[in-house]
Amino acid sequence: xxxxxxxxxxxxxxxxxxxxxxxxxxxxxxxxxxxxxxxxxxxxxxxxxxxxxxxxxxxxxxxxxxxxxxxxxxxxxxxxxxxxxxxxxxxxxxxxxxxxxxxxxxxxxxxxxxxxxxxxxxxxxxxxxxxxxxxxxxxxxxxxxxxxxxxxxxxxxxxxxxxxxxxxxxxxxxxxxxxxxxxxxxxxxxxxxxxxxxxxxxxxxxxxxxxxxxxxxxxxxxxxxxxxxxxxxxxxxxxxxxxxxxxxxxxxxxxxxxxxxxxxxxxxxxxxxxxxxxxxxxxxxxxxxxxxxxxxxxxxxxxxxxxxxxxxxxxxxxxxxxxxxxxxxxxxxxxxxxxxxxxxxxxxxxxxxxxxxxxxxxxxxxxxxxxxxxxxxxxxxxxxxxxxx
Amino acid sequence: xxxxxxxxxxxxxxxxxxxxxxxxxxxxxxxxxxxxxxxxxxxxxxxxxxxxxxxxxxxxxxxxxxxxxxxxxxxxxxxxxxxxxxxxxxxxxxxxxxxxxxxxxxxxxxxxxxxxxxxxxxxxxxxxxxxxxxxxxxxxxxxxxxxxxxxxxxxxxxxxxxxxxxxxxxxxxxxxxxxxxxxxxxxxxxxxxxxxxxxxxxxxxxxxxxxxxxxxxxxxxxxxxxxxxxxx
Numbered sequence: 003x004x005x006x007x008x009x010x011x012x013x014x015x016x017x018x019x020x021x022x023x024x025x026x027x028x029x030x031x032x033x034x035x036x037x038x039x040x041x042x043x044x045x046x047x048x049x050x051x052x053x054x055x056x057x058x059x060x061x062x063x064x065x066x067x068x069x070x071x072x073x074x075x076x077x078x079x080x081x082x083x084x085x086x087x088x089x090x091x092x093x094x095x096x097x098x099x100x101x102x103x104x105x106x107x108x109x110x111x112x113x114x115x116x117x118x119x120x121x122x123x124x125x126x127x128x129x130x131x132x133x134x135x136x137x138x139x140x141x142x143x144x145x146x147x148x149x150x151x152x153x154x155x156x157x158x159x160x161x162x163x164x165x166x167x168x169x170x171x172x173x174x175x176x177x178x179x180x181x182x183x184x185x186x187x188x189x190x191x192x193x194x195x196x197x198x199x200x201x202x203x204x205x206x207x208x209x210x211x212x213x214x215x216x217x218x219x220x221x222x223x224x225x226x227x228x229x230x231x232x233x234x235x236x237x238x239x240x241x242x243x244x245x246x247x248x249x250x251x252x253x254x255x256x257x258x259x260x261x262x263x264x265x266x267x268x269x270x271x272x273x274x275x276x277x278x279x280x281x282x283x284x285x286x287x288x289x290x291x292x293x294x295x296x297x298x299x300x301x302x303x304x305x306x307x308x309x310x311x312x313x314x315x316x317x318x319x320x321x322x323x324x325x326x327x328x329x330x331x332x333x334x335x336x337x338x339x340x341x342x343x344x345x346x347x348x349x350x351x352x353x354x355x356x357x358x359x360x361x362x363x364x365x366x367x368x369x370x371x372x373x374x375x376x377x378x379x380x381x382x383x384x385x386x387x388x389x390x391x
Numbered sequence: 392x393x394x395x396x397x398x399x400x401x402x403x404x405x406x407x408x409x410x411x412x413x414x415x416x417x418x419x420x421x422x423x424x425x426x427x428x429x430x431x432x433x434x435x436x437x438x439x440x441x442x443x444x445x446x447x448x449x450x451x452x453x454x455x456x457x458x459x460x461x462x463x464x465x466x467x468x469x470x471x472x473x474x475x476x477x478x479x480x481x482x483x484x485x486x487x488x489x490x491x492x493x494x495x496x497x498x499x500x501x502x503x504x505x506x507x508x509x510x511x512x513x514x515x516x517x518x519x520x521x522x523x524x525x526x527x528x529x530x531x532x533x534x535x536x537x538x539x540x541x542x543x544x545x546x547x548x549x550x551x552x553x554x555x556x557x558x559x560x561x562x563x564x565x566x567x568x569x570x571x572x573x574x575x576x577x578x579x580x581x582x583x584x585x586x587x588x589x590x591x592x593x594x595x596x597x598x599x600x601x602x603x604x605x606x607x608x609x610x611x612x613x614x615x616x617x618x619x620x621x622x623x
Contacts, residue, residue: 063515088517098512102530102605104612112516143613145605161516171515 012039012074013201014060014169019069021055021225029055030066031225037218039074039168042195042202044212047222048248053205056222057171060203061090074168088112091162091170091200095177099146099154099161105131106142108157112165130160134190152183159191169201176211188215209249213237213265221245238268238372263339266376267357267366273298274324276306280317283324287311296356297328298364305364308332308356333358336365341376344368401576409580413565417584420561423479424548424588427486431543435491436536439498440524449499456492464489464550468557482554482561489550490543497539501532533603541596548589552581562588 014037021030030052037043045053058064059071062083071078078086091112099108106127113123128138134156146154155175162170176184192215195202206212212219213233221228221236229241240246273296274283287295297306307328314327332351334343336359347355354367406413442449459467468485475481505528513523529536555563565581568574601607 058515061515063511084517084519086517087515092512092515094508094512094515096506096508098506098508100509100513100527100531104609111513111518115517115522143609143616145609147606 013037013041014203015072016056016059017070017072019056019059019066019071021052021059021064022067028225030059033069033226035220035227035230037201037203039201040199041217042192042204042215043218043220044204044206044216045220045222046206046209046212046248047228049207050224051222052225053207053222054173055225057173057203057205060169060171061087061092063087088115088165089167089169091165091167093155093158093162093170093172093175095174099157101146104143104145105136105149105157106138108146109161109164111161116165118165126164130163134160150183151179152187155179155183155187156190159187159194163194163198163200167200169203172202172204174205174207177206177208184211185214191215210265221248234269259342259345260340262337263334263341263344263355263368264336264357264365266341266344266372267336267368268372270296270354270356270367273300273364274309275300276323276325278324280309280314280320280322280324280327283309284311284314284318287314294353295324296364296367297324303363305333305356305358305362306330310353332356334368335359341373345373348373398575398579401574402579405574405576405580413562413580413584416560416562416564416581417588420548420551420563420585420588423482423486423554423559423561424544424551424592427483427547427551428490428540428544430483430487431490431494431547432540434487435494436498439495440502442495442499443502453492453496453499456495459488460492464553465556468553472557477558479554479559481557482551482559486547486550486554490547493539493542493546494536497535497542498532501535501539502528504535505531534600537596537600541593544592544596545589548585548592552585 014035016033016035019030019033019035020028022028033052033056035056045056047053055064059066060073060078062078062081065079073086073090099105100111103111106124109127109130110123113126118126127142131138131141136153136156141149141153146157149157155178158175159172162172176187179187188211191202194200204212204216216233218230219233219236220230223244229236229245231239236245237249240249271290271292272286274286276297276299283295287293293311295309297309298304299306306325307330309324309327310329313329314324317324317326320326332347332353333356334347336357339357344355348368348370352370354369356367357365359365438452442452462470464485467488468481471481471485475484509527509531510523513527518526551561552563552566554561555567562581562585566578566585569577569579569581
């Protein structure tokens with residue numbers, strides 16, 4: 003399995019890939035896409051946008067009509083499809099655990115296809131079960147029917163991890179789950195990916211899910227990339243009306259006041275380092291026509307406070323650093339605060355709210371603009387629903 | 392003047408005198424049936440699998456098997472004399488033609504009823520077509536497939552009694568000789584073992600089915616590995 007030669011590109015790369023179906027429709031149309039090693043990338047778009055076809059071309063369940071696809075630097079069209087698939091993890095849409103196999107047999111499908119010795123398989127299965135918080139002695143010989151939906155799909159993910167592949171493909175894996183187990187599994191996937199550094203390609207039609215889990219989001223439409231970028235890029239600088247409406251319909255309109263505040267967090271316009279002089283910072287703020295700035299330690303990423311124009315002026319006339327003008331009391335904690343909290347705080351005083359995580363790590367700010375966009379989206383979708391009924 | 396003895400008395404006397412012959416014929420009956428069912432399974436299971444991969448041929452093959460099914464058994468046996476002459480070969484062949492339908496049909500529908508998602512998942516994980524068949528499709532189709540074999544088995548054991556009409560052996564000999572000599576006890580001496588045989592074969596297959604049932608198997612696996620038995 004030494005597929006990756008030194009100096010070759012890692013991850014998954016599509017070059018000018020087209021897939022035409024026999025009826026003449028282009029499911030994928032001259033697609034160029036680079037999925038870097040170790041990233042979690044979501045492919046998202048309306049049905050028929052070619053996201054599943056794109057995914058299935060990576061493990062050659064579908065072959066492109068033209069173009070080139072490389073996985074870990076290797077041209078996959080030159081690989082034996084069966085061998086290729088054994089090197090790539092695959093989690094499917096329907097919970098397709100084999101009902102006649104026990105949990106451990108399901109997890110062991112690929113290792114046994116690869117001919118691992120029984121002992122190695124057994125210890126690998128136990129290791130994975132323990133990792134997913136399912137005690138092996140309790141779950142090893144269960145049948146899929148004896149598991150809950152969330153447990154089943156957890157096993158589905160473990161099955162894809164079993165032979166420790168570098169690349170894992172997931173085709174709407176959490177679509178059939180209830181919202182609570184879905185969120186639990188999404189969080190598990192994110193931490194799993196942080197620990198294991200797999201390249202994960204995740205197909206979904208749920209924008210909220212894509213934003214929650216992925217490093218990068220690729221929005222597809224009619225087989226082409228409409229926009230590609232981080233969750234923030236896409237949310238706050240949608241490239242065109244299609245992306246805007248796709249985000250809007252799919253996410254903002256479905257948010258509720260009890261959703262976490264960090265879901266509308268954005269990058270601040272700028273930050274100041276604690277050792278900067280108050281006068282210099284003040285100048286920058288006046289140039290940008292701003293009334294406040296976040297002070298963040300550039301090395302640790304720790305949030306130190308927020309400097310307001312009035313206090314900063316006083317500090318500047320005394321020749322102090324920016325730290326003299328800061329204000330630390332007004333902030334929200336990521337993971338605790340809801341959109342409702344943010345809205346109340348903003349209604350109280352219309353100044354962006356800093357959001358901090360564990361150890362006062364700076365996450366971003368919530369602006370009244372972001373909240374207003376959300377409110378407008380809610381009103382609009384509410385009215386449309388009203389019209390329909 | 393013939394004295395009238397009750398049938399059961401005649402039957403017991405007959406069995407007591409001829410038990411060796413009954414046992415021999417039962418053995419022969421089992422042989423004919425097993426050979427016929429064996430050939431049927433060996434031919435029709437692969438044929439049914441082939442049909443799942445060549446859907447266009449399916450209606451024709453199943454239709455043909457259906458035609459054989461509708462020909463009256465005695466007529467078919469008589470017709471086959473021209474091909475195989477008289478004897479057990481002819482009987483086995485006719486039984487095979489009879490048993491074909493349920494086995495082909497159930498193999499075909501059993502495999503086709505395996506949800507596409509399982510096949511897709513198996514292929515996506517790197518199974519070859521043959522591995523998909525062996526590890527996914529056949530195990531999942533097994534209940535339906537075995538049901539087809541059970542039907543074929545019971546029919547074959549029943550119909551095998553007709554083999555003696557064309558010079559073959561088996562328990563049919565007793566039934567036919569009982570019929571021609573108007574002695575019910577001889578008919579019973581042939582019919583009762585044949586019925587018991589059919590019931591027994593069906594029961595064995597059912598037991599086998601239960602044994603290979605996934606949940607029974609999971610319990611066995613757990614027990615063998617000494618795991619805590621808490622499959623609630």
